[in-house]
Amino acid sequence: MKMIKKLIATTFLLLIFTITNVKAENRWNISLTADEIELVSRIVQLECGHDIREGKFATIETIFNRIFDPRYPNTVEEVLSQKGQFSTWKNRNIDKAIPTNDTYECVAMVLNGQTNILEYDRLKFNNKPIGQNPIKIGAQYYGSQK
DSSP: HHHHHHHHHHHHHHHHHHHHTOOOOOOTTOOOHOOOOOOHHHHHEEEEEEEESSHHHHHHHHHHHHHHHSOOOOOHHHHSSTTTTTTTHHHSSSGGGOOHHHHHHHHHHHHHTOOOOTTTTTTEESSSSSSSSEETTTTTEEEOOO
């Protein structure tokens, strides 16, 4: 049953791109594979799945900011796997995270350049103030790196 839900949700997201004929064009020039979209959707669901949409957007933008930043790896999996980062990736079973349609839509909107929540230097987030000049969006704080 979980596999069917995953297939339906992934198909839904891919249909958004196909039906609207939208190529992923965003300020980071990042395109993701279907597997990477699924991975980002799952980590967002784990990190802030029940938060407001702007919080989901900001979390996705933080991941993209890291991929874009030369101090971090340049793939989704490498960014999420970095030591000391994304504890939900390491401490919970990622396969148990079932993204909602809203989470998939948020990923699609960020990929399509429909959001601009965070500056490029916002590379950290936590439920407590983190980094320099943290701003609060929903339940999370997003901070700059030195």
